Amino acid sequence: MKPITVAYLGLLDNDRATGTRRAEEHLTRLAQAAVAAADFGLTVELISAGETPGRQTVSAGVVRTVLPLAGKPQAPWNAVSWQLPEALEHADLVHLHDGYSRLGEAALLIAKQSRLPVCITEYGLTGHWLSSELGLAELADVVICHASQVARRLTTSRSVEVVPCKLDLSRLGIPGVPPRPSDQEPPDGAATDYRAAGERLFAIYQRLIGSALEAAA
Helix, strand or coil: CEEEEEEECCCCCCHHHHHHCCCHHHHHHHHHHHHHHCCCCCCEEEEEECCCEEEEEECCCEEEEEECCCCCCCCCHCCCCHHHHHHHHCCEEEEEEEEHHHHHHHHHHHHHHHCCCCEEECCCEEECHHHHCCCCCHCCCCCECCCHHHHHHHCCCEEEEEEECCCCHHHCCCEEEECHHHHHHCCCCCCHHHHHHHHHHHHHHHHHHHHHHHHCC
């Protein structure tokens, strides 16, 4: 099987707002689990834009890339880079882990123009963002939810997949009103099974990339 490259965007800007690495650590563990599920036939690139651009290997199959900023964003979530199109050039699929960052919005439009399959993670947040106002999530091929309650309340024409994952959204610095605590799975006291989440994500990626290849044939 040809090695697959998946680009992860979103959530990473939150770390600049909170002064922590919680979002990066969460995405890194998800990426590592997906890579392991693919028997290391998958590369995941975690992409953001920041003041210290660079690229480094985090672990086998997981790469962290920080692109140079375009201008001076007034808030961490407004960060964007002119080098984003080049960064996505070799991706087979784009997975957006938020629906409010400027870099994520730009990546969504670039991916669709390039006819790349797109996943977007929906947390059931309440907020006012361009992506919400324009319904950009309808451009995604699959909407991923980490809680079944959130998935049931979604109003979308897109395919919805549940990948259980326990996240304290308030600690991740997401700029919106989080869903009720009862909507965040697994239940309190349970740890996220990253291995199971990675297996589920890889299955979704495989299916979407396979469908895209068939459509292009």
